[in-house]
Structures are given as C-alpha cells and as structure tokens.
Amino acid sequence: MKFAANEMQHVELELTRRELLGRTGTGLGAAALAALLGDTAFAQQAPASLGQPGLRGLPHFAPKAKRVIYLTQSGAPSQVDLYDHKPHLQEFKGQDLPESVRMGQRLTTMTATQKLSIQPSRFKFAPHGKSGTYVSELLPHIGSIVDDICLVRSMHTESINHAPGMCLFLSGGEQPGRPSTGAWVSYGLGSLNQDLPAFVVMLSRDRHGTCGQLLFDYYWGSGFVPSKYQGVKFRAGGDPVLYLTNPPGISPQVRRGMLDDIAKLNRMKQAAVGDPEIGTRIAQYEMAYRMQTSVPELTDISKEPSAVLEMYGPDVHKPGSYARNCLMARRLAERGVRFTQLFHVGWDTHGNLMREITMQCEDTDRPSAALVKDLKQRGMLDDTLVVWAGEFGRTVYSQGVIDDPKAGRDHHPRCYSIWMAGGGVNPGTVYGETDDYSYNVSKDPVHIHDLQATVLHLLGVDHKRLTYRFQGRDYRLTDVSGEVVRGVLA
C-alpha cells in the first residue's frame, strides 16, 4: 500500500496530521505539507539522524551556538553585592534614595511603607583577569573566568514579583501560557540527538531551604506549541525521568519482547487502516526504550576523571545539587541536548542578606565557573552558549534597618546584572552601565526581550521570524519588541 512506503518519512519527520491541526499559519506548514504530500525531496533533506526535526528554513543564518545552557538563578541575585561595583555608594550610606532617582517606581508591599535608606554593599570588589572586570569577593571562581564572559550590567525588566518576572524572562510574557525559550528553540531548531529530549531542565535548591521560590512547570512549558517541545525535568531522586524504569519484575528482555510485539501488531494495524500516526507511535516506543538506556548512562558519573569532579567542588557528589547539575549540563551538551536549563533557588534575600548571599555564592560560584572552564577545555565553549541570570535585581536600599544583619534587599526591576559566555559572545567584556545608585540603567539598556532576541540570534534565528499562530495572533518569544544586542556579540 502506498502509505506503507511513506511510513519511514513520517517516522523521521515526526510530523503528524494531528499536529498540523494545531499549526495553522506560519511557515512550518511547508514542511508538513511536503510530508503529507509525500514530498520525498524534502524528506530526504531532513537529517535522518535527528530525533526531532526543526522547522524548514531554520536556522535563518549560520549559528554561532549550537546549544544553550541557562544557569537560572531564581529569586533575584543582588547585583549590588555581586557584579555592579559602586565604590562611591559609601558616600550616600544611610541617606534616603532621592525621589529624582526613584522616579515613582512602584514598590512591593514589603517595603512600600518603610524608609528607603541606601545600603552600600558590605562585600569587597576587586578587578580580575586581563579585562580587569570588577567582581565581588563572593565570587572568586567567576572572577577567575571574567576573561571568558561578557558581563551585562544593564539588564532591566518590568515585573516586581517572582512568578511574573521569571515568566517574562523565560517566555517573553508575564502571564503563564506562552512557550518557554527552550520550547521555542526545540520547536524551531529541533533536536541534535536521538536518545534524549531536546530540552532538559534540572532544579536545585539553596542549602538550608530558608527561602524557596517555587519553580512552576510552566517556566519550562510549551505554552501553546505542542507539548512535546516542553522541557523534560530530570529529577534528582527516583527516576531521573518520570516512569523511566521498568516496573518491578519486568526484565529488559521481557520488555524488549513486549516492544517487539507491540510494534508488530501496530504495523499490522497500520497496514489495515493507513493512519501514518501509527508509524510515529512505533518510533516513539523505540525512543522510549533508547531513553531507558541513555538516561542511566547519562546520569552515571562514575567514569568522570577526579580532576574534573574536583573542578565542580565537593557538592558534585550529591545528586540534585547545583554542582552536580552543572556537571550534568556539560554531559547533556556533549550528548547533543539542544537546550539545558538549570534553576537554583534561594536568591530572594529580603532578610539576612550577608549570611544568605554568602551561602548562595558558596553553592553556585565554583560550579558555574567550572562548567565554563570544562566546556572550554573540551573545545565546546565556542558553540555552547552559557547564560547566568535571574529574573530581576535587588534594591540598593535596605529592606529593614541599615547595617542590621537581619536586613536585606527588596525586588528591583530597573537594573540588574547577568553574564553570558561562549557561543559567539564577546569574551572579557562588560556591557552597559547603571547610575551611581545601581538603580537605573544609564548606558546601553538591555531589556529581557533584547536578551531573548540575542540568544536566538546566536542560535541563527531571527526572533521576528520564529512565530506561532495562536488565538489569531502570530506570537513570538520577544512579544512585540526586542533588539539583538550587537555590543555583546564577538
């Protein structure tokens, strides 16, 4: 029968009728149509080695980065104490933030009724590397890689609360419901491997669990694009992927036999009813089986040389730690995972700032730097983009009484610092400036949408042309704005 001949294309392309139903508009219809019409010319173009194809015509231009690793610092790290060096701030210590600086910025209900007294950082800053970039003493390891990173001091956003802020940072909109960056990337560019998901997420928490920003699954959700593009969360305990392990009593041999029988019967069914979706299903059951082997291999770090483990620090031996996840991120990148997103919570330092931020840095500084070094020593940094960022920054004024060890800093959207490394980013540079108070951006502002446009650009994607039609509108990651930040490109 005719469809039997076409079966393999459908398997390779994994474009299904049903999926088409969800995809009106947008250029991808071309690929789908080609597949449906048995356009073998196109089908042969699709690299057979890929688990999941991207859209036809993507990337739009030659990419600098093949894959991305987000080191998401959830809870909003304080730029004042980590990256945004303000030596003159001491002069304003204890003074009220001038209204001319605040300019009516709305405040959360946590500090809306208190005095806004300037609290300079109580941590020392020093220049590092050839570039002489100033970084806080809290970050000695990141200090040691400043010549490999581009520090952006002029990030700004709109939200003053975590969930909307994180949502905007990752999906381009404050309300849940849009695809996360990783979902856009795997939707647009497809997978680089056949045995693992295109988009993997790993979570870790602060040491004492004093403050936990909840991490909602819509942060890595697919929004309105099909759910197969959503991030797959690898868990620290139990199965790394839900339902990965065979049930007790089902040996790999028994399972293999079951899968062969399912495939045999499904092929008979396909011959009888002609639904090409059945071919896809057969392929997905096979992929499930491969994941059962590839995921345990991935998570087994026993063959990592001790020198490498040493780089990431002692926490690397604890599954679910940030250090372990950084190592895992490298292993995922090696295995062709397109988009890896780590989340580490605990940066929401409303109180006890001195103690909490110190612990946060002890947990994340060394592994973050180790990942960049490790990628570099393997020659992978050139085509792997690493992004270290939170959802917004923190206020220069104290939440609570000044110099009180119990005091902290409130949420601040108008400026904060992030960094990027590898994948076509200009190393050893600082981009953007803030005013004397680390309150407003004074030079080269970078909005969330600009960052998103830049990340897509490095992946060879024009952010204005990666769209998906939903509820009558062509949505894109960058909503209706976003400019590629040329100044950070190598």
Next chain:
Amino acid sequence: MRAQAGVGLAICVTACAGLLAGAQLPKSQSRLAPLVRFSRDIQPILAEKCFRCHGPDQKTRMAGLRLDTEYGAFAALASGGKVFAPGSPAHSKAYQRMVAPNAALRMPPPGSDLTVTSAQLKVVKQWIGQGAKWERHWSLITPVSPPVPAVKLKRWPVNPIDNFILARLEGERLAASPGAARETLLRRVSLDLTGIPPTLAEIDGFLADRIPGAFERVVDRLLASPRFGERMVWDWLEAARYSDTNGYQEDRTRPMWPWRDWAVKAINANMPFDQFTVEQIAGDLLPGATLDQRIATGFNRNHMLNGEGGRIPEESRVEYVMDRVDTTTTVWLGLTMGCARCHDHKYDPFTQRDYYQLYAYFNNVNETGSVDRNGSANPVVELPTAEQAARLADLRAKVEELSTTASGLKEGSPERSEAQKRFDAAKKEVESLNNSVTLAMVMEDRKEPRQAHILIRGTYEKPGDKVESGVPAALAPLPPGSPSNRLALAHWLTSPANSLTARVAVNRYWQMLFGTGLVLTTEDFGIQGEKPSHPDLLDWLATDFVRSKWDVKRLVKLIVTSATYRQSSVATAKMLELDPANRLLSRGPRYRLPAFMLRDQALAVAGLLVEKLGGPPVKPYQPEGVWEDFSYGKITYTQDHGESLYRRSLYTFWRRSVAPTGMFDASPRRVCSMRQTITNTPLQSLTLLNDITFVEAARVMAERVMKEAGWSPEERIGYGFQLAAGRRPRPDELRVLVEAFQRAKEQFGRDAGAVGQLLSVGEKPRDQKLSATDLAAYATVMSIILNLDEVLCKE
C-alpha cells in the same frame, strides 16, 4: 494533477496564513478559484499585511487610512481616486501602492517585515477587477438556517448533517467511507459519550440487535448514563480553568469541586445550554437564586489566585477581572478579546473601550484581591454536609437559648457567669465547625459598584477614561433598557441575535466528537481564526441548536447518529493525499484518546473502576516526590488508598503548579483552554508501559481473563483483547499475542522473584488461587494490549 496540486499549495504556503489554514483542506480549495471571495481570499491578506497600520487600532493607524471597514476601504481620496475603486485596479490607490515600482512608496513599507507576494497581488487585482465586493466577517453576521443541499447519493444521508458533508465530498470527487464495523462504532460512541469502552455484554447485545434503530437505542442508553456528564464535563473544566488549587507561589488548596459537581449534574440533566450559560455567568442575580444557581457562578471564580508575599492586592484583583473577560469571551464568543486589554484589537473590530465595557460587568465582585478566606477568596458560599448542618442548627439554637438565659440572670451573679461560659463555649464550637465547612467561591456583587476605567496599556495603576458596562459595538446590541449587570450580559450571550454563541457551542461539541471543529480554531472565530470547513453546516447546526431550545443531548445525538460520524476511519492512499487531515470527513475520526480516558479505560477493562459521582478530589498513585520536589518539601502528596485509587480521572486532585503526572497533553488549567493538541512522545510511552496505574490494571485484567474466560491462552487473550479493543482479534494478531504469552511464561518460569515483584505492583491484592507464573505472563500480554495503537486510539 499531482504537480498542479503542488503548485497550488506552494502559492498557498508563501501566501498568507488565512489561506494556509486551508493547507489541510484538499487541493481544490487551495487552488485559486476563478471568483475571488472577499472574506476567504482578500480579508486575510489585508489583515495580515495591512491592519497593523491600517486596521481597527486607532493608535497605530497611519495616514487616517483603515482597511478593516467597508467605509474606509472604498473612501474617496483628496488626491483623487479611491482606496479601492471597484472594477479599476488603476484607480485603486491602495493597490497601486502595493505594486509601486519605487520601493520607498511600496506598501507594506520596508522595515515592516511584511511583503505581499505576487500571487497575493494577483488575487487582489482580480478582486478589484471583479467589482471588489465587500463582506463583513462571516462570524459577525447572525446565522440563518441554510437550505439543506441535494446530493447525488441519495440513500447515504441519515440526517441533514450528511447532506452538507456529502455535497462537499461529491464536489471534491471524493466518496464517503462505508460504515464502520459495528464493534468499532460501538467502542467509538461509548468512549465519546461516556469515556468508558463497552462491556462484552454490551458488544454482544448490539451485535445481536438486528431490529432497526439498534444504534439509536445504544446512543439513548449512553446519553442517559450518568457517565455522560462525567465525560462531557472534562472539556468544560479545561475551558473553565478548573483546579483544586490556587496556582502561583503558595498554591493553596481550595474546594471548587461543588462547582464541578454542579456542572456534571447540569449536563446529565440536559440543562439547556442557554440556562447553563445564564446560571454560570449570573446565577446569583436570578430572582430567588437557589444555592445551586449560586454555586454555578463559580465558573468565573475558577481563575488562579495569587497569594505571593509582597503582591499588591489591587493588581491581582484587576488580573482576575480580566481573566473573567478573557475566559467568558473565549468560551462563549470564540473571541480573542484579551488582545484589546492594552490597545484596540489589531485584527478584529474591537476597541480597548469595548474590552473595558465588558470588564465593567465583572468588576463589581465583592472581593479584595487577597486570598482572604481559608485559602480561598471571598465571596463564598458555605456548604455544610447534612451532618454539619444539623449540628450547626443545634448549636445555634443552643447559643440562642444560652444567650436568652444569660440575659435573664443578674449581671455579676455566679449563675450569669456560668451561663456566659457555656455560651462562649457553644459559640466557639460553632466557629470551629464553621471553619471545617466547605466554602465554594461564587460571584456576588458589592452594593456599591466600582467605577470601571479603561486601563492604559492594561496596567491596573493607570486608569484612563471612565467606562460603563456594555457589549462590543461590532456585535448585536443589548436590548434597550437592559440593566447594567451580568444577568443582562448572560441573556445577551444566548439571544438569537448573537451571531457567535451558538456557532461556538456547536463547534465545540463537533470538536469533542470528531477531534477537530468545523472551525479548527475553536477559540478564535475572528479574522485571524480559520474559516469553517463547512460554513453552511455550521450555521445549520447553530440555528437548529437554538431552535431546539439549546438541547445539548439532542444535538449530540444528531451528530453521532449521522452517517458521517458512523463512517469507517480507515484511510485509503487517495484520502491521505486528497484529504490528509480529514477535514472533509471522507472517513470517520481516528485519533489517540485523551490521557484521562486512557486511564479510565484501563481501570474499566481491568474491572477496577470505582464509579461514584462527585465529591472532593482524590489522590491516586503518583511517583514519589513530585509535589515535594516542586515545593521544597512544603507540600506533600499523601496518596489515598482503597476506592480512591480507582475513581475516574475527573476526580483526581488537580494541583495547578504540577498537574497529575500521567495527564499528558491536558490543559495546564491556568487560563481558559478550548483545544489541546494531541502529541505523540516517548514520555507517553513510558507512562503507559511503566506507571503503576497501568501495570496494576494489566495485572488485574490478567486475573479477570483467567477467571472469566476459558482455559486456553487463545480464549483468555482473545477475551482480554476484546475487553480493550472492543473486537475479537484476528488469527494473525492472536498468534502474536499467544506467542508473547508462551515466551513470557518461559521467562517468568525461570525467575520466581520477578513473578512476585510484578504481581505486587499496586495495592489491589492478587488472587492467590491463580498460578503466579501464568498470571505474570498474562499480565505482560495485557500490558501489550493496553499499549496497542488501536487501544490507545478511538477509531
């Protein structure tokens, strides 16, 4: 023929989204028709390429030119000529600008990232040449019942639906498919209407019933079953963003299940859709509103609640009001009104003012924006159990009595102080009992209405002009003298003049039964939505639905008893080429069952399903640590035991932040959702093969076949296959499964440990009287059966 199709489609692909939506439609539709039709061919081009600067949004409108209204499109220009001059492309200034040789003058301008392709220009020119006939957007015109078309194959139609479908197929030179096998049809309709496959007795009964009307009798039985409401409500829950928790940071539990139970009950009672609408939008405003009618209004309280520290309550409150506007307009009107929160709609004729007029209807709820009532937010209704109510009545009487007693005693006397003590104790008991009473959130307005404003850029803290409640000017007007409340809005939604509600409703039912609506974009009937595949059928169904007084069961019966629905779903190579997505319905529907139904099916065929209507949600199996991981140990999942493990998925506790793990492709229940894509991923395969639910079901199903079928593997496996697939296996299929059994038996025979392990999966104790090795081997075969494409699909 083939090459021609390719060319037609290639144009379509590069052309515009409106036409591309037709990509799934067969080729003759995509081929450029000789007669250009405005709404099909031209409006999508204008919307996509021109409306951004020349559309409904006046703030972004350039040069005062608008192409979204007839007046604007044919306006005479001061410089001479017209925007579009019917019959004369040369005098049509808009067209001339599109083809201007000078790139600086050409529209759309460089830098807009928009281009009109040469194919599109040709169509625009043809349209002008043919007289430039203007049409209003189809969905804004009140439907009239169209004549039922004649067909060549007169014996095929069972009811008018079939005339519409067949007439179109005949026009495309496609034939309808033969009827599905009886077993297939019975399984299809049973799953569609009740979410549960037929029992073997039901299959035998239907196969044996050779008296005319057998299928109609099956349908009547299914419609009368309480399972009908449990199945049909699922899509409504997704549309209503129903959840057992608030979402956001704290994600606290809230009891909205009384609303869910109300909806199931209303569907089972076949409450007319207009009443179903009125009670949910404004049940509280009905004269002498009953408790049920107030519970019904929970529809618009199902949104998320933000209890995050530092959150500004008014910001949340405004968000909730907007959510109600967006949800209500999507669910009933199929409109993307949310686009007009911050600015006039870019494509559809709705202004920002229209949006805030609707907003005004939902702005008066007596709420603060905080989570201020035991994890819920006021206003609520108290729903004591009968026992609680009786106890409360007793206590209140006692309080009353003690109060009287006390006041009769001398102040300061020991008797008085004793009575006072007893009074206080009784009062305290009332309070604590009150705290344990279920509180369901409902709509209830304040006495003093809040003044609504247009919110500049949709920001809660930037009020602009004052607005009063009202409906969008582009839609049917409110009857004169309508009060300014939700009840008026509800009646307007279901008035026959409303061009959208009935169409959107029948389309949603069609989608539930065929997988795809007649309008694919169930949630968007606007200009950027897809045009209906069968516009006349949609209008016929919509008007018929209204004429029947919004009788939902009648509508569903009409659809499922049509010849169209009863077709075989086998796809021939010709169909795959000419009608790949089955939009023409040249065959019956075939697609994977939703996850909730897969679970219910497995429980049902294993004989595990516990059928009990309604009540608080239950917590069946879930892999360890899912809630704990998400909440850093703050929220623990305490799995239930016994019956609660085997209730229908409808009753599974729905945490908004982490949906039940096995429910792939379900709506995340954060905002209104009218359509889920059906995906096919390895993670689903892992769930269906390894989740305790499915492994236990396979194991218990194995016991069932060993006990209920004969002695041979052939009989037992054939029986299990029929339980799940609704038909007997063919000999070649049975051979594969019997060999699988023999092989598994051999493997398990060598490994008693594995047998014991497999047979201990799940909490249902195993039947010790059965041979353990056989049982394990049969369990393996049942798991194979539960993973067959045919069993995972409705076909």
